Amino acid sequence: MKIILITGVSQRQGIGFAVAKHLGLEGHNIIISARNLEQAENLAQELKQDGVNVTSVKIDLLDLDSIRKATKFIEEKFQKIDILINNAALMLNSSAKFIDKDMDELNIEFQTNVTGTWYVTQQFYPLLVASGEGRIVNISSGAGSFADPDFGIVNFPGAGLSQITFDYPLPAYGLTKLALNGLTIKMAKEFKNDNVLVNAVCPGMTATRPGAADFGARPVEECVDGIVWAATLPKDGPSGQFFRDRKVLPW
Numbered sequence: 001m002k003i004i005l006i007t008g009v010s011q012r013q014g015i016g017f018a019v020a021k022h023l024g025l026e027g028h029n030i031i032i033s034a035r036n037l038e039q040a041e042n043l044a045q046e047l048k049q050d051g052v053n054v055t056s057v058k059i060d061l062l063d064l065d066s067i068r069k070a071t072k073f074i075e076e077k078f079q080k081i082d083i084l085i086n087n088a089a090l091m092l093n094s095s096a097k098f099i100d101k102d103m104d105e106l107n108i109e110f111q112t113n114v115t116g117t118w119y120v121t122q123q124f125y126p127l128l129v130a131s132g133e134g135r136i137v138n139i140s141s142g143a144g145s146f147a148d149p150d151f152g153i154v155n156f157p158g159a160g161l162s163q164i165t166f167d168y169p170l171p172a173y174g175l176t177k178l179a180l181n182g183l184t185i186k187m188a189k190e191f192k193n194d195n196v197l198v199n200a201v202c203p204g205m206t207a208t209r210p211g212a213a214d215f216g217a218r219p220v221e222e223c224v225d226g227i228v229w230a231a232t233l234p235k236d237g238p239s240g241q242f243f244r245d246r247k248v249l250p251w
């Protein structure tokens with residue numbers, strides 16, 4: 001059984017909670033984190049009622065001290081982690097165009113999705129190495145690729161999305177995920193000799209917000225398999241790649 005840390009588990013409809021529940025019901029030891037500890041604690045209570053072995057901890061990607069404290073707490077309690085799922089991220093004012101994007105908002109998006117994820121991974125890296133078979137999943141997005149046929153920077157909005165009206169040609173969010181994808185490749189190269197496999201996974205358009213299903217977003221349960229698969233790859237599994245539903249996505 002693995003010790004698994006998942007960031008950004010704050011709402012019941014979220015991808016992080018669905019993945020935590022799935023892996024927890026398989027018997028793994030789950031650590032869920034959120035920037036609002038109370039929300040993580042409430043969700044942990046629910047998982048406990050389902051028989052999941054779960055711990056909750058505060059991790060705010062904009063508060064590096066919270067990341068250091070969480071690392072210390074988990075190191076003392078577990079001495080290692082086997083799997084890190086970098087799920088936390090945010091998108092602010094997605095309708096802002098390049099020309100009127102607020103620079104403070106832009107900085108917060110990059111600090112959260114890129115710098116914060118980098119720092120979490122850096123801090124927990126020794127605990128992943130201690131596992132001997134560490135795995136990292138960076139939850140990314142087709143919007144963070146150039147070539148995804150629907151969401152990629154070159155193609156968005158692609159033919160598959162033609163029935164939906166989009167009025168945001170350059171959401172900063174996509175660029176943060178492009179950076180995360182690049183980071184995934186860099187990490188994979190650097191972590192190779194420590195048997196730590198790292199991959200980016202796009203969950204697909206997923207109904208984690210009210211009304212999202214009306215735009216074709218799929219039920220959250222459907223994205224879980226591809227994330228769990230990447231989190232539990234065997235020793236000779238891929239590293240430094242980008243997947244959706246176990247299939248390689250173009251960068």
Ligand SMILES: NC(=O)c1ccc[n+]([C@@H]2O[C@H](COP(=O)([O-])OP(=O)(O)OC[C@H]3O[C@@H](n4cnc5c(N)ncnc54)[C@H](OP(=O)(O)O)[C@@H]3O)[C@@H](O)[C@H]2O)c1
Nearest residue numbers: 008009010014015035060061062087088089141205206208
């Ligand atoms: N849903 C989709 O269609 C879709 C598609 C492609 C990729 N994704 C990715 O999937 C992941 C999960 O998204 P979701 O759809 O499940 O939405 P979500 O429930 O909002 O998940 C995002 C999580 O990140 C957290 N977060 C935001 N800022 C944070 C910070 N400074 N520190 C720590 N946590 C922070 C949020 O916490 P708060 O509740 O406190 O804000 C929330 O728990 C994200 O990486 C997202 O980019 C989603």
